[in-house]
Amino acid sequence: MLVGKYERGAVVEGDVVGQDIIFGSNCVVKGEIHLGNKVVIGSLALVEGKNITIGSETKIMPFAAIGSNTRIGKNCFIGPYFSMANAKHPGPNAKLEELIIGDNVIVGTHTLIWPGIRIGNNVKINMGSEVRADVPTGTHIRGKWPEVCKCK
Numbered sequence: 001m002l003v004g005k006y007e008r009g010a011v012v013e014g015d016v017v018g019q020d021i022i023f024g025s026n027c028v029v030k031g032e033i034h035l036g037n038k039v040v041i042g043s044l045a046l047v048e049g050k051n052i053t054i055g056s057e058t059k060i061m062p063f064a065a066i067g068s069n070t071r072i073g074k075n076c077f078i079g080p081y082f083s084m085a086n087a088k089h090p091g092p093n094a095k096l097e098e099l100i101i102g103d104n105v106i107v108g109t110h111t112l113i114w115p116g117i118r119i120g121n122n123v124k125i126n127m128g129s130e131v132r133a134d135v136p137t138g139t140h141i142r143g144k145w146p147e148v149c150k151c152k
Contacts, residue, residue: 004019007043016030020037023041026044027043032050039055040060044063045064053071054072060082069099074103077107079111083112098116111127112130117134119134122138
């Protein structure tokens, strides 16, 4: 059952489940999606596809784009203009890879995460970063991971 607040122009279709959700104006949420309690989907954000899970009290900011085979943990912040890829090569025979983001993760604005990446718990990813390899728990990164040194 889906219970929440819908702002003007929010589009929610398909098998979407969650409680106390806030859907921002003109966001699009379509597909097979499980939302934890008190999730916020920002204005003009896109959450679309199959096998998507977003944990309780996670905030997806405006203009973020989240696709199929994505699992985001509890109490996360996904910044504006976040984008992810779930296939290295697009097309009808593309192999969709799973993106996993742990609990208590902060992802800055304009961040790109490549297909098949796993991000541990309690990670901070600075704005404008590009994540091309798995990120261990407790890491603070900036720039192109893993090429740029990490901050602790």
